[in-house]
Amino acid sequence: MRLWSALMLPAIILCPVAMGCGPGRGYGSRRRHNRKLTPLSYKQFIPNVAEKTLGASGKSESKINRNASRFKDLIPNYNPDIIFKDEEKSGADRLMTQRCKDKLNALAISVMNQWPGVRLRVTEGWDEDGHHSVESLHYEGRAVDITTSDRDRSKYGMLARLAVEAGFDWVYYESKAHIHCSVKSDHSMAAKTGGCFPGNASVLMEDGRRKRLSDLQPGDRVQTVDQGGDIIFSTFMTFLDWDPNAVKIFHVLETQDPPRRLLLTAAHLVFVADNFTLDLGQFRPTFASNVRVGQYMYVADNSSRRPAQVTGVLLRTDVGAYAPLTQHGTLVVNGVLASCFAAIDGHGLAQLAFTPFRLCYHLTSIFGGCQGSCPSRQEGVHWYSQLLYQLGRLLLSAEYFHPWGVAQG
Numbered sequence: 001m002r003l004w005s006a007l008m009l010p011a012i013i014l015c016p017v018a019m020g021c022g023p024g025r026g027y028g029s030r031r032r033h034n035r036k037l038t039p040l041s042y043k044q045f046i047p048n049v050a051e052k053t054l055g056a057s058g059k060s061e062s063k064i065n066r067n068a069s070r071f072k073d074l075i076p077n078y079n080p081d082i083i084f085k086d087e088e089k090s091g092a093d094r095l096m097t098q099r100c101k102d103k104l105n106a107l108a109i110s111v112m113n114q115w116p117g118v119r120l121r122v123t124e125g126w127d128e129d130g131h132h133s134v135e136s137l138h139y140e141g142r143a144v145d146i147t148t149s150d151r152d153r154s155k156y157g158m159l160a161r162l163a164v165e166a167g168f169d170w171v172y173y174e175s176k177a178h179i180h181c182s183v184k185s186d187h188s189m190a191a192k193t194g195g196c197f198p199g200n201a202s203v204l205m206e207d208g209r210r211k212r213l214s215d216l217q218p219g220d221r222v223q224t225v226d227q228g229g230d231i232i233f234s235t236f237m238t239f240l241d242w243d244p245n246a247v248k249i250f251h252v253l254e255t256q257d258p259p260r261r262l263l264l265t266a267a268h269l270v271f272v273a274d275n276f277t278l279d280l281g282q283f284r285p286t287f288a289s290n291v292r293v294g295q296y297m298y299v300a301d302n303s304s305r306r307p308a309q310v311t312g313v314l315l316r317t318d319v320g321a322y323a324p325l326t327q328h329g330t331l332v333v334n335g336v337l338a339s340c341f342a343a344i345d346g347h348g349l350a351q352l353a354f355t356p357f358r359l360c361y362h363l364t365s366i367f368g369g370c371q372g373s374c375p376s377r378q379e380g381v382h383w384y385s386q387l388l389y390q391l392g393r394l395l396l397s398a399e400y401f402h403p404w405g406v407a408q409g
Contacts, residue, residue: 039157195342
């Protein structure tokens with residue numbers, strides 16, 4: 001299976017050395033199976049919500065014309081594997097946001113793989129002539145209408161499915177003559193995504209002190225819970241994202257018995273169960289944006305641990321974004337068990353992918369002395385995370401990723 005043979009090859013080679021740090025078969029384990037792609041039906045749209053809602057491409061911001069300051073945000077797409085109709089002869093159909101360009105280029109590859117000799121064709125991109133409805137995302141370079149180069153309408157249902165797999169935020173089999181696709185704005189993606197906690201979140205240290213996440217240093221031993229539910233302490237290695245000036249929208253997950261309040265960004269993984277259970281193996285990693293009132297999170301204090309029902313889910317804007325990485329891939333933040341990982345729906349997969357990184361940290365600690373000397377505060381997303389994310393985008397289907405995407409940096 002290409003998932004294991006390509007993305008995880010380094011981890012598999014080094015797995016016997018560092019498997020002790022993995023999550024095992026308990027919480028965080030997840031097995032996926034290859035699935036057959038099914039074409040969309042005429043007039044079907046995915047996700048099954050309105051285009052300009054939060055769960056899809058989001059509301060329109062403002063129309064972009066050539067004299068607008070935002071015109072510089074539109075990027076021309078000269079991909080030779082895509083045919084642009086360009087009936088206006090102005091190059092407008094080639095102009096789009098970076099996110100739209102990325103998804104379109106990914107779709108172009110899928111089209112050629114699905115139908116050798118056939119290319120992706122764009123019939124409408126950025127609109128500067130007012131041919132669409134008032135708040136159309138075409139005016140912002142966030143929408144494209146597409147067909148295949150052979151204009152074989154029997155392919156359009158599968159073309160729509162491939163667009164979903166390529167990561168477009170909303171796909172609509174709108175017309176017998178084309179498929180409509182759109183994306184979230186680059187600005188909203190930068191504000192809402194990523195996988196982080198705020199800097200004032202705290203963890204329990206092995207010596208009994210509480211420490212702010214933003215103050216962690218390599219070698220610090222922080223509280224977590226093993227797969228059997230026992231409280232342990234894991235070594236903090238580095239930050240996967242560190243940005244003290246970032247303005248983020250955090251999901252606030254609240255419990256009352258006992259009272260806990262965890263803030264984390266939409267794409268970050270936290271462990272939840274649908275029913276009250278003391279078996280930690282029943283808790284599955286879930287994106288913070290998918291947590292609902294009535295579900296249970298796993299909470300811990302100095303000596304005890306137990307499920308706690310979610311009683312409130314709120315949104316709050318805060319400054320600062322920190323994503324700590326521990327040897328075990330988990331940690332207890334503000335008294336709630338959470339994953340160190342985000343963006344990809346697979347805690348166990350991410351932990352395995354970081355096996356080479358953990359090994360390097362371990363060897364450096366032995367031979368070079370890492371505590372206090374390893375860089376843990378390089379601003380932005382860690383290069384190793386960026387590498388894994390880009391590999392994942394090439395090798396994994398869209399279902400693995402948070403639907404809002406990930407802001408890099």
